[in-house]
Amino acid sequence: MADLDGKIAFVTGAGSGLGREIALTFARAGARVAVNDLRPEAAAEVGRALGGALACEPLAGDVADSGPSHAGSRRSAARPVATSTSS
Numbered sequence: 001m002a003d004l005d006g007k008i009a010f011v012t013g014a015g016s017g018l019g020r021e022i023a024l025t026f027a028r029a030g031a032r033v034a035v036n037d038l039r040p041e042a043a044a045e046v047g048r049a050l051g052g053a054l055a056c057e058p059l060a061g062d063v064a065d066s067g068p069s070h071a072g073s074r075r076s077a078a079r080p081v082a083t084s085t086s087s
């Protein structure tokens with residue numbers, strides 16, 4: 001996989017199955033990951049598994065919802081709370 005150092009990945013449906021594995025794979029490649037899932041507890045569990053690779057608080061919500069909650073998720077993902085410092 002490509003080096004994703006310095007990138008932020010937004011993974012929808014990341015609470016289980018393929019999405020969970022994609023989130024963990026992106027993290028192993030160096031990305032910080034914004035985790036979204038319909039199920040808050042599943043998003044939180046993946047957030048814990050990601051540890052320092054988590055880009056922001058896990059984002060619970062329906063990715064098919066184009067309303068304000070989804071827009072809020074995108075704003076949160078663009079505002080990382082966990083940063084990697086390597087200088």
Ligand SMILES: NC(=O)c1ccc[n+]([C@@H]2O[C@H](COP(=O)([O-])OP(=O)(O)OC[C@H]3O[C@@H](n4cnc5c(N)ncnc54)[C@H](O)[C@@H]3O)[C@@H](O)[C@H]2O)c1
Nearest residue numbers: 012013014015016017018019037038039042061062063064
């Ligand atoms: N083409 C293939 O060979 C193949 C193989 C496996 C899976 N798939 C497809 O890939 C998708 C994922 O499969 P999986 O096995 O990882 O499923 P899964 O049910 O294990 O995981 C899906 C995750 O997405 C979340 N989710 C569902 N709808 C959502 C929404 N609107 N917004 C946010 N989160 C949502 C669920 O809560 C769940 O955590 C499915 O659509 C499945 O049919 C395709």
